[in-house]
Amino acid sequence: MSELTLGLERAGLQDLYRSLCLTRAAEERLELLQKQGHVTGGLYRSLGQEAGAVGAAYALRRRTDGTGDMLCHTIRAAGALFLFGGELIDYFRQYMAKGTSPTRGREANVHWFDFQKGFVGPVSPLGTMIEIMAGMTLSFRVRGEDRIGIVFYGDGASSTGAWHEGLNFAAVQRCPMILIVENNQWAFSTPTSKNTRVSSFTEKGPGYGIDAEAVDGTDVLAVFDAVRRAALQVRSGGGTHMIELNYFRRKGHAQHDPQDYVDPAVIRAWEKKDPLDLYRSKLLHNEWASEDELVAIEEETFEECRVAAEAAIAEPYPEGTEAVTGVYTDVPTPHPWTRSSSPDPTLA
Amino acid sequence: MDPETPEHLLKTKRGEPVTMLEAISEALFEEMIRDESVFLMGEDIGVYGGAFKVTRDFLSFFGENRVIDTPIAEGGFTGAAAGAAHMGLRPVVEIQFMDFISPAYDVITNYIATSNYRGAGPQPLVIRGPVGGGNRGGPFHSQNVEMAFFHTPGLKIVYPSTARDAKGLLKASIRDDNPVIFEEHKGLYRAPSLREVLPDEDYVVPIGEARIVREGTDITIVTYGAMVHKSVEAAQTMENEDGVSVEIVDLRTLLPLDEDAIVESVKKTNKLLVVHEDTRTGGIAGEIAIRVSEKAFEWLDGPILRVTAIDAPVPYSGPLEDYFLPQTEDVLKAARYLAAY
Numbered sequence: 001m002s003e004l005t006l007g008l009e010r011a012g013l014q015d016l017y018r019s020l021c022l023t024r025a026a027e028e029r030l031e032l033l034q035k036q037g038h039v040t041g042g043l044y045r046s047l048g049q050e051a052g053a054v055g056a057a058y059a060l061r062r063r064t065d066g067t068g069d070m071l072c073h074t075i076r077a078a079g080a081l082f083l084f085g086g087e088l089i090d091y092f093r094q095y096m097a098k099g100t101s102p103t104r105g106r107e108a109n110v111h112w113f114d115f116q117k118g119f120v121g122p123v124s125p126l127g128t129m130i131e132i133m134a135g136m137t138l139s140f141r142v143r144g145e146d147r148i149g150i151v152f153y154g155d156g157a158s159s160t161g162a163w164h165e166g167l168n169f170a171a172v173q174r175c176p177m178i179l180i181v182e183n184n185q186w187a188f189s190t191p192t193s194k195n196t197r198v199s200s201f202t203e204k205g206p207g208y209g210i211d212a213e214a215v216d217g218t219d220v221l222a223v224f225d226a227v228r229r230a231a232l233q234v235r236s237g238g239g240t241h242m243i244e245l246n247y248f249r250r251k252g253h254a255q256h257d258p259q260d261y262v263d264p265a266v267i268r269a270w271e272k273k274d275p276l277d278l279y280r281s282k283l284l285h286n287e288w289a290s291e292d293e294l295v296a297i298e299e300e301t302f303e304e305c306r307v308a309a310e311a312a313i314a315e316p317y318p319e320g321t322e323a324v325t326g327v328y329t330d331v332p333t334p335h336p337w338t339r340s341s342s343p344d345p346t347l348a
Numbered sequence: 349m350d351p352e353t354p355e356h357l358l359k360t361k362r363g364e365p366v367t368m369l370e371a372i373s374e375a376l377f378e379e380m381i382r383d384e385s386v387f388l389m390g391e392d393i394g395v396y397g398g399a400f401k402v403t404r405d406f407l408s409f410f411g412e413n414r415v416i417d418t419p420i421a422e423g424g425f426t427g428a429a430a431g432a433a434h435m436g437l438r439p440v441v442e443i444q445f446m447d448f449i450s451p452a453y454d455v456i457t458n459y460i461a462t463s464n465y466r467g468a469g470p471q472p473l474v475i476r477g478p479v480g481g482g483n484r485g486g487p488f489h490s491q492n493v494e495m496a497f498f499h500t501p502g503l504k505i506v507y508p509s510t511a512r513d514a515k516g517l518l519k520a521s522i523r524d525d526n527p528v529i530f531e532e533h534k535g536l537y538r539a540p541s542l543r544e545v546l547p548d549e550d551y552v553v554p555i556g557e558a559r560i561v562r563e564g565t566d567i568t569i570v571t572y573g574a575m576v577h578k579s580v581e582a583a584q585t586m587e588n589e590d591g592v593s594v595e596i597v598d599l600r601t602l603l604p605l606d607e608d609a610i611v612e613s614v615k616k617t618n619k620l621l622v623v624h625e626d627t628r629t630g631g632i633a634g635e636i637a638i639r640v641s642e643k644a645f646e647w648l649d650g651p652i653l654r655v656t657a658i659d660a661p662v663p664y665s666g667p668l669e670d671y672f673l674p675q676t677e678d679v680l681k682a683a684r685y686l687a688a689y
């Protein structure tokens with residue numbers, strides 16, 4: 001195949017489309033589940049941002065035996081989580097707070113972990129995961145492993161102290177880490193211009209002494225290409241690297257946010273840059289896939305989501321008493337005496 | 349021409365009942381009218397009106413100099429609030445969820461709390477925001493933060509349980525020359541049962557004074573925040589089913605603690621149960637127990653007991669969180685044990 005395909009074969013090119021469709025179908029399924037009352041807590045869409053997560057993760061070394069690259073995704077990077085082996089059904093279990101979820105109902109949505117597969121779920125406090133990924137990748141460097149780490153964060157998160165401290169640490173220690181700045185132009189209701197004075201995050205790179213570049217985040221191949229090149233450099237001892245993805249958050253911060261602070265004309269304009277539509281046309285135009293193949297992918301991913309969600313719905317919530325387990329590895333947390341059958345606290 | 353006061357901030361003026369959230373909005377609004385040095389900072393408080401809409405329409409009324417949408421930098425803007433306070437402004441900082449106050453822990457405990465003692469002058473600022481569980485928010489949107497700051501001399505900590513107290517205490521906090529951490533329980537924000545008609549006058553509720561929610565003779569329950577309401581439920585059941593009379597003390601301010609109110613009540617009932625939503629170990633019950641031991645040991649006719657959340661992070665799934673949080677039945681069980689003691 002040509003230059004255009006960046007070394008990807010037909011199957012790989014179609015894989016990317018599958019991941020894009022899977023991300024969107026999973027989120028659309030969640031919206032449906034939420035309407036039916038199955039979702040616990042907030043629901044966050046990545047509409048318009050799917051290509052960033054998919055293109056980036058596809059460029060990394062994904063393994064299942066704990067020797068591959070490490071990913072820290074965000075709420076808007078579910079596509080990366082799926083590519084790293086995060087199971088669709090676990091995604092639904094997490095959003096439904098089921099006892100069968102990877103965190104057994106203790107944590108929400110994409111906040112889950114599998115170090116064998118190579119992903120560490122985020123925590124809510126923004127910025128923290130840069131510090132964590134700096135340390136993970138420091139361990140790769142000091143042990144001489146050729147693994148790298150990739151950590152996603154939004155434009156807003158870049159204002160936190162943790163972001164700066166973590167990135168500076170990584171840069172100084174030449175940690176093999178790629179920072180993806182998901183610049184979707186909004187942080188909740190705050191535009192990027194109120195989180196930073198620079199017009200591009202790439203301007204921050206030199207301030208930390210690291211390379212930084214910006215990519216069209218709606219173009220899955222462009223993202224794949226940028227991350228693939230960055231990964232080569234980082235893996236061969238080039239130190240920390242920053243990639244800014246430029247795109248737009250086409251839904252509210254979460255489902256409960258009607259985003260009436262955003263000009264609807266701007267949202268409509270970005271609809272024309274839908275990453276799935278763009279890539280679909282490219283696949284057809286270059287004859288990397290036939291219409292039938294694409295329809296099959298679309299139907300399969302829709303069906304996978306439907307089946308996984310149905311299965312998750314049928315599963316149980318955790319037992320309340322489970323709340324006391326696992327706080328420490330060794331020290332048990334006592335059940336409160338008011339929950340024991342004896343009314344006497346001295347016997348508990 | 350001055351912009352018109354937004355309709356939804358005039359409910360008390362119109363004699364309509366308000367929720368706790370509306371009471372907080374009114375307090376902020378009235379204080380900003382009263383004192384030009386009062387201004388607000390926080391994430392998404394301007395254009396959006398705050399994650400919980402506490403400052404809805406404030407930006408259009410007061411303008412960008414007094415309602416500042418900040419970058420996501422709790423440490424940075426809380427520090428900046430301290431600087432502004434030195435220069436005579438009276439900042440009110442909103443932390444979107446109080447769980448995210450932790451990046452500001454350094455500047456609050458090391459700088460702000462020690463300022464007056466170091467001779468750098470008072471720090472008249474308020475750091476306020478939503479706390480508490482029951483909303484399936486998981487470990488990072490549900491915590492109570494009082495005990496992370498309780499151990500820091502120089503801070504005041506306020507935690508109201510009613511609309512009336514929230515308004516009066518927030519006004520008092522803004523007028524106070526000391527730094528105040530002001531906790532607002534999410535579950536109480538819009539609770540219909542808490543709607544009440546507030547006095548249409550400029551009132552404050554003094555910091556440092558507990559309130560007797562209900563008088564009783566047999567047991568004292570000392571509590572605060574959302575647990576006040578669960579304790580009242582339990583007390584009513586006790587009265588109806590057991591003929592036991594429970595006195596409930598709502599602390600309202602945690603620091604400084606109203607020791608007199610606690611001791612006085614214990615001397616009357618001779619039995620003490622402390623109920624808090626915060627986790628058990630290092631919760632305020634421990635401090636209260638030792639103070640009662642110091643001041644009213646001879647009056648006690650039973651062990652001092654506590655009902656609290658369990659020592660774990662706040663879990664997300666419904667059954668886990670319900671088990672984690674203290675429930676009315678837990679209060680009942682403990683109170684019945686004490687009553688029979």
Ligand SMILES: Cc1ncc(C[n+]2csc(CCOP(=O)(O)OP(=O)(O)O)c2C)c(N)n1
Nearest residue numbers: 076124125126154155156157186187188448
């Ligand atoms: C330290 C901290 N402060 C506040 C929040 C609340 N919060 C959650 S997401 C968010 C906006 C994040 O914007 P951005 O980083 O641009 O990510 P996006 O939602 O656009 O993907 C805020 C303020 C938080 N999670 N952590």
Ligand SMILES: [Mg+2]
Nearest residue numbers: 154155186187
């Ligand atoms: Mg953003």
